[in-house]
Amino acid sequence: MGKVFDAAEVAKHNNSKSCWVILYDKVYDVTDFVADHPGGANVILKLAGRDATEEYDPVHPTGTLEDNLKPEALLGTIDPATLPKIESSPATPQEAVDYPPVENLLNMDEIEELATAKISKKAWAYYYSAADDKISKRFNTEAFRSILLRPRIFIDCANCSLDTKLLDNHVTMPIYVSPAAQARLGHPSGEAGIAEACRSFGALQIISYSASMTPEEIVADASPEQVFGWQLYVQEGRTRSERMIARINKLTAIKFIVLTLDTPVMGKREDDQRGGDVISRITEEEDTSPKDSAQARDKKSFAGMDPTLTWTETLAWLAKHTSLPVILKGVQTHEDAYIASLHRPQVKAIILSNHGGRSLDTSPPVVHTLLEIRKYCPGVFDKVEVWVDGGVRRGTDVVKAMCLGAKGVGIGRPALFGLSAGGVDGVKRVLQILAEETKTCMRLLGVERLEQLGMQHINTRLVEQQIFDGPSNLAACRAAHLSKL
Secondary structure: OOOEEOHHHHHOOEEOOEEEEEEOOEEEEOHHHHHHOOOOHHHHHOOOOOEOHHHHHHHOOOOHHHHHOOHHHEEEEEOHHHOOOOOOOOOOOOOOOOOOOHHHOOOHHHHHHHHHHHOOHHHHHHHHOOOOOOHHHHHHHHHHHOOEEOOOOOOOOOOOOOOEEEOOEEEOOOEEEOOOOOHHHOOOOHHHHHHHHHHHHOOOEEEOOOOOOOHHHHHOOOOOOOOEEEEEOOEOOOHHHHHHHHHHHOOOOEEEEEEEOOOOOOOOOHHHHHHOOOOOOOOHHHOOOHHHHHHHHHHHOOOOEOOOOOHHHHHHHHHHHOOOOEEEEEEOOHHHHHHHHOOOOOEEEEEEOOHHHOOOOOOOOHHHHHHHHHHHOOOHHHHOEEEEEOOOOOHHHHHHHHHOOOOEEEEOHHHHHHHHHHHHHHHHHHHHHHHHHHHHHHHHOOOOOHHHOOHHHEEOHHHHOOOOOOOOOHHHHHHHHHOOO
């Protein structure tokens, strides 16, 4: 620990056989960790032999070094005088722009536009990217636009309220923040900044498994009535996941666990790959043989996530490690919604989601899945709460989702872009806009309370022609599932 290194000496250790990095003015030997890095070896190797702090800091929570490196990996400190000098350049025209205050922004598109102008290319690519041709990403929003509203008149709607309960937790709006990773790429306040904004509006927040801050840091300043959930990706080997669940069990602000199931492998997100690949897949140049290549890609397909999860084994495993209610995220068909309802009371809710179009392109938008459930197994809505996320850009989208049976409506990218555009105030502006638009829509429909919303307020004829129209056979589906229990 006492040794002081020259930057030129560190620079010699720049390959997979001897890989050193500088982090927070300390020198680490990460050679043994390169092959096991969840984001792929290339993420580390491109920073080998130099100061990686600027790349590392926004995307890694406190304690990551201690959790993943042996104590002897810390070799010493760097002599700061030997580091390359970073010369400041005069402000570019873009840097000199007077950005509009977030309170002047009127919708999600304007907030995203401002965020895009302010954040790095890598951050924008990670937030914006979606799988393949981004068809599902666009369709998520377009599907809401295909539903028409049916306003009513001569109805007193002066006292409109967005108050509701999600899993018996009181919130002041049905809009919640979906698990959205790496918030500190957009703003230093990160997920804690999103939590501060949610506290101001009484909104629920689901903490991402890949958050850039620890769960403890995110909930540290929560109000007593504030509600959080925590997203779980089950890791291969399960040990790391079990340690994280044990930590979550100790945080009283976290009321439930969101088991995310729609990304057993990562989708091909080309914007992200071009922009810096925050969560990188292993690259061809790292492979040593065709056999090794296939094994490595299988192992590294999505940050070490376990692709072997099943209804019976995984839910039983989870029940051994927590008594918190479970929400299943990533349901995209009525069959899976129906099977999920068979697992109550452990499973309290499901989130209909195609991961923001980031996993499987041309997978259905939540509007389609909501209509599919209504068509084939409407009893699901009485057995578990149905939440949705993906494509929500207006308060009218929130209302339409609730008319179709949703209890909660999530936003992911809008929260990240709001944070990027204006920090905590940017997220507050996102929530304010959506809340005000939701209330305006309800009043124009002649509705004062969320529970009054229903199919009588919308016209879905245009979108119904796109809904799955094949055989359902839920009786056989139930029998096959129960036979495995």
